[in-house]
Amino acid sequence: MDRKRLKESVGRIAAGAVSGQTPGFALMMAKDGEVLLSEGYGMADLEHGIPIRPDDNFIIASNTKQFTCVAILMLMSRGLLELDEPIERFFPDFPDYRKYVTIRQMMCHTTGIREYFEEGFRENEEALRTADTAALLDIVRGFGPLEFEPDTKFSYCNSAYVMLGDIVRQLTGKPFGRFLEEEIFAPLGMERTFAPDYMDVRDPYQVQGYEKQADGTFRRMPYDMLMVGYADGNISSNTADLLKWHHYLYESDSDLLLPRAVLNTAFEPHRLKDGSLSPYGFGFFLGECAGTHSKTYPGHREIWHTGGTMGFISRCSRFVDERVSVTMLTNYEGIQRDELFFPMLDVLFEELDRP
Template sequence: MARLHIPGMAVAVVKDGRIALVRSYGTANVEFGVPVADDTVFAINSVTKAFTGVAAMREVELGRLDLTAPVERYLQDLPASWHGVTIRQLLSHTSGLPDVLRAPTVETDQAAAWDWLRTQAPLFAPGARFHYCQTNYMLVQRIVNQLEGRAPDAPLANEQLRAAGMTSTAYGDTYSVIPRKAPTYRWQWTGPKVHGYPAPTAAESLQADGNRTLTAVSERFPPFRHAASGMNSDATDMARWLIALQQNQMLKDTTLNLMWTPVAFNSGRLGQWGMGWQILQRGDHRAVGMTGGGRAAFYLYPEDKVGVVILTNLTGSYPEDMIDKLAALYIPDLPLGGVPGLRIALESRGYEQAAQAAADVERSYPGQPWQEDELNDWGYRLLAAGRPADALAVLKLTAERFPASFNAQDSLAEALAVNGQREAAKRAYQRVLELHPGDPNALKQLESL
């Protein structure tokens, strides 16, 4: 918390069907000096998607929703170009649909945003690749509510909140009055940016508190987006929900395992998403969970009957990077190889040691594969946190481990550009075009460079 300048944090751990730990740290409301308490409520943002995954899988379990069915089976007012997208592709962000967040009126006029969205063409063929897109969950919300006979914009998680005894969890945004809710903050800095990320000179200024300004975050989550974001909760409530899931109060084991099965792309390569949940491998252990807003995260380790929740009030704190190390205290044989082991090593040894540290991790855990998406996501979190040199070290390693991936090369090129290494960035973008001829982003960036 000191290193990342996080004002407030709450932590909960579940083990063997009970809450094993609840801890609160720091300040919930900086303006009034209110400390974080065990019942402090935080915005959990996209963690909401995991609740939506459960709601959708409940419909699957009841036989009303078919994951392999095209979306037009359930919704008849979709553009013809969207036909063929399956429910599974919506839930795993592999649909290729345009993102409603790009609609000019997304926060002010739902009808106009929907009209705009329906004029937009798909970005790629369904199942071709991953694209994090709020449209997917907007459609899932409409479908599940139609099956349940509710209004299209009705929230999906209320049944789960009752089943788990979650008394502090509610939908809402900056404009809602939510008891005991901590405001959300962000550290702002001045200085040059490249691709929207702090350039090295700005990043260096982040080390001095005098060059930082803590600002409040304002967010709008209208009801039609409540399947994707908009929930608020405390750590204890989240722990209760994880226990209820493990005790099959919402879904059967077979349905849970289906929800936690990674969805494959058309190429056959497994992605990092199941049905509303991210799926990560920790040796022969699974970690399933979700993150939200760069400030909230939880992982459940199903075979170990352990769950960890970390909620903060700082955008850019990325608590998902802390969870595995905490979980290892409750799972003594949890192998911290791959990305978790490398993250722990680099935070202590320095990111300039990335190549050597990765080799050491591989020797210690020879059977632990590197997950490209997880490495890539980590690199971008470092860019967003104003740590461009550290991000470059991680994304360079990703490109080395996945030399045939045009996405890994594209990410490396962007990190090189942010770090001012223009000629190296050009070479990386040229490599993208070799692997993915005609790639529009690579052509655009080469022209700019």
């Protein structure tokens, strides 16, 4: 494969969307763990004229969810919980659904629990800017009954993932972020990956996040809990550390974190009550594996996730048959991520297919 041609082709695509006057993104493409491309495009800090470097950190937002699920599977493998147990033991003061909604359903987005980014968001927005996990759980508890019967449909739910993070805290005595840092990141050598539990801690390697406004200018986004997130999206990382994560998930036979047979259940689609398969496992979308999803790259078996928070957007993909990992991390809320990501994938696969 001609890596120079790949770099030039990807660079032309990137230049159509970002520049020295805009935020941008870091991109890594790898096959069998070998890096094919690692580049930064656009600016890490517009006000100070600092360009993005490939090793800069970005908030990965909902790409955190795969780590949340691995943490839950680790606790299951230690005998501390069962996936199909109701959540009542952990949330005894929640509405009646606590008696029958399960941990598995929370991991698979099939609970019917209401989404905190939607349910009364405007009324709660200022409180959410400073809410710790306990305060956010108070808000979620007040949402009342479920939107639908559990396991009757897939409906993405950040609220349930905040609850999963609190289960980790209750069972280990460690805040969710500290558990990730000590028991997942450190063992895997992800030395530049962080998971702040509150906004009083900030990743020193993290770039500035921006929002594109209607007049075309860029606004620096404030560092508050709407940006930081919880167990639904609090990790900040870089493309190199996320490649280490992909190596553990897809290229290793190591039982370092938990038995491989248990880990592999994360890549199995969840079956709904009507017998259909959802497009989601434990923290992963499963493109071309089960169901369909509009953001899936067509024609390839793909395990993937996206993330979006105030000032940051991400996508991490693993192409199973080709053994290819591609990670795109941006500090540009408003970037047309998929309109960039998919053409860059086209270039990559064209290069890989060349004789």
